[in-house]
Amino acid sequence: MIKKYSIKKLLDNGKFFLKKKVVVEGWIRSVRHSIFITLNDGSSIRNLQIILPKNLEKNFKKKINIGASVRIIGIIKESIGKQQLIELKSSYINIYGTVDKEKFQKSILQPKTHSLEKIRKQAHLRFRTNFFSCILRIRHYIAISIHKYFHKNGFFYIHTPIITTSNTEGSGDMFQVTTMDLKNIPNQKNINYSKDFFKCKTYLSVSGQLEAEAASLSLGKVYTFGPVFRAENSNTSRHLSEFWMIEPEMAFYHLEENMNLAENFLKFIIQYIIDHCREDLFFLKENIKKWNPKIHNTSILEKLEFLLKKPFQRISYTEAINILQKTNKKKFINPIIWGMDLQSEHEQFLVNHYFKYPVIIFDYPSCIKAFYMRMNSDGKTVRAMDVLFPEIGEIIGGSQREERYDFLLKRIKETNLDDKLLWWYLDTRRFGTVPHSGFGLGFDRLVQFITGMKNIRDVIPFPRTPNHAEF
Incomplete structure (x- = not known):
């Protein structure tokens, strides 16, 4: 059985998990070039970079947006990029919950700086x-x-x-x-x-x-x-x-x-x-x-x-x-x-x-x-x-x-x-x-x-x- 780990656990002990197959779950924080996503599960301020499978269908890719919640299975490998030591090369991804794009545009989840007054008005999302x-x-x-x-x-x-x-x-x-x-x-x-x-x-x-x-x-x-x-x-x-x-x-x-x-x-x-x-x-x-x-x-x-x-x-x-x-x-x-x-x-x-x-x-x-x-x-x-x-x-x-x-x-x-x-x-x-x-x-x-x-x-x-x- 493939074991699930928190992102904090993986990032704190990166070398130990190299080449191991793991399960991670969390919310997407960013999407780059339709290949890379960063994932956060609340266990740490740090994110885990995920490399998406190449064979994903276009309709499925459209659902992979900031804020969506996912379950991912993949292998931990050393990262080529300088910003992270490890990353996860995924072989399987399941979307638990998609994002309402219209509401997202008005929410504090948009990746930009919001005033504290605005954030307080959406206290249910500020977590x-x-x-x-x-x-x-x-x-x-x-x-x-x-x-x-x-x-x-x-x-x-x-x-x-x-x-x-x-x-x-x-x-x-x-x-x-x-x-x-x-x-x-x-x-x-x-x-x-x-x-x-x-x-x-x-x-x-x-x-x-x-x-x-x-x-x-x-x-x-x-x-x-x-x-x-x-x-x-x-x-x-x-x-x-x-x-x-x-x-x-x-x-x-x-x-x-x-x-x-x-x-x-x-x-x-x-x-x-x-x-x-x-x-x-x-x-x-x-x-x-x-x-x-x-x-x-x-x-x-x-x-x-x-x-x-x-x-x-x-x-x-x-x-x-x-x-x-x-x-x-x-x-x-x-x-x-x-x-x-x-x-x-x-x-x-x-x-x-x-x-x-x-x-x-x-x-x-x-x-x-x-x-x-x-x-x-x-x-x-x-x-x-x-x-x-x-x-x-x-x-x-x-x-x-x-x-x-x-x-x-x-x-x-x-x-x-x-x-x-x-x-x-x-x-x-x-x-x-x-x-x-x-x-x-x-x-x-x-x-x-x-x-x-x-x-x-x-x-x-x-x-x-x-x-x-x-x-």
């Missing part, structure tokens, strides 16, 4: 473009590296609820979940949720952190990796309504250990991508300026390698405010006042201009942070930390959690949250509470940073944003 297949392969390897890192370091992977009754962050709009007939609700002001599916008001979760905390207080170290949802009307290049988060939670971890883990975790991912995605990174380096002309001349690979050279810079929030207040190099739109939430312009100044390296800022004012963060002895700041990256800004947000029951209850009441809904979360502090920490990493923002894409909509298969829920 077939070089740039998007390249990004999705990198996205895959980033996800694999995350699971590898946590498994290697003794974490347990858990699944937290997507449907929830609480807003973890205590702010921001959420998507409500209901089975009630919205056209026939008798009292809009006082809706009787006992008639709803869950007998209470429920939402799509913005975070699995609280549940992960409960798990960590038994299993020690856990992490979540799943979709979360925000109903904020944010039409920026860094925001999605549906996105993916990684949230590790660690019992017996203090803030310093939390920051160490976050930095080590990011560097592990970056090194893994450097080791496993060089082809795709090189392709992006050569083509990224088509879609992001403002990108620096430094290649994506060099940018990633630079982040591995030394420890991330660490400063307190107060130190960051002092630096921003003293600088005369830049006039900020938002004035610098202690107690304010740092804006993107402030974060980017610290990372891109002042330190010129990733920065971890810690000990933020309690008034701008969530209720679950541990209060410092000064009574004004909490044991929070954010990791800031060049170009992207905040990529990780985390903290040491408030393990003391009385302090936690006080913070819940101060932030006007319903302690009755959070009874179970408070309860975890009644049974052997311990210092513990965790953080959240925006997966899509990490993909955006690694690939160098300007817009986060271009690193996720089917982006969900305000006014857009197609496909």
Whole structure:
């Protein structure tokens, strides 16, 4: 039986397959002189050159067009051409699916450069473009590296609820979940949720952190990796309504250990991508300026390698405010006042201009942070930390959690949250509470940073944003 191989396997091990008969399947990327076609099956950015049989009928040849899907049997041989080491001399070809020529002319599958806006409008086809297949392969390897890192370091992977009754962050709009007939609700002001599916008001979760905390207080170290949802009307290049988060939670971890883990975790991912995605990174380096002309001349690979050279810079929030207040190099739109939430312009100044390296800022004012963060002895700041990256800004947000029951209850009441809904979360502090920490990493923002894409909509298969829920 003749064995089928991926194009990546054949190209990676060309000498081994010389003179062997193989089966390949994929989509035609180009046709030259009615003799040569290039084939791609998605396993690699590279294509395999195929030499067609000479005895093909004219009517059959007419169906061999760009985009058509085929099954080919042939023998691997050394290529005479300089652009490839091997090629496949075919003895049999079967066409699975032909191409609608009229629709093809209007599609992004035409072999020319299209704008990212046009490509997004045909999201169901953009998997077939070089740039998007390249990004999705990198996205895959980033996800694999995350699971590898946590498994290697003794974490347990858990699944937290997507449907929830609480807003973890205590702010921001959420998507409500209901089975009630919205056209026939008798009292809009006082809706009787006992008639709803869950007998209470429920939402799509913005975070699995609280549940992960409960798990960590038994299993020690856990992490979540799943979709979360925000109903904020944010039409920026860094925001999605549906996105993916990684949230590790660690019992017996203090803030310093939390920051160490976050930095080590990011560097592990970056090194893994450097080791496993060089082809795709090189392709992006050569083509990224088509879609992001403002990108620096430094290649994506060099940018990633630079982040591995030394420890991330660490400063307190107060130190960051002092630096921003003293600088005369830049006039900020938002004035610098202690107690304010740092804006993107402030974060980017610290990372891109002042330190010129990733920065971890810690000990933020309690008034701008969530209720679950541990209060410092000064009574004004909490044991929070954010990791800031060049170009992207905040990529990780985390903290040491408030393990003391009385302090936690006080913070819940101060932030006007319903302690009755959070009874179970408070309860975890009644049974052997311990210092513990965790953080959240925006997966899509990490993909955006690694690939160098300007817009986060271009690193996720089917982006969900305000006014857009197609496909």
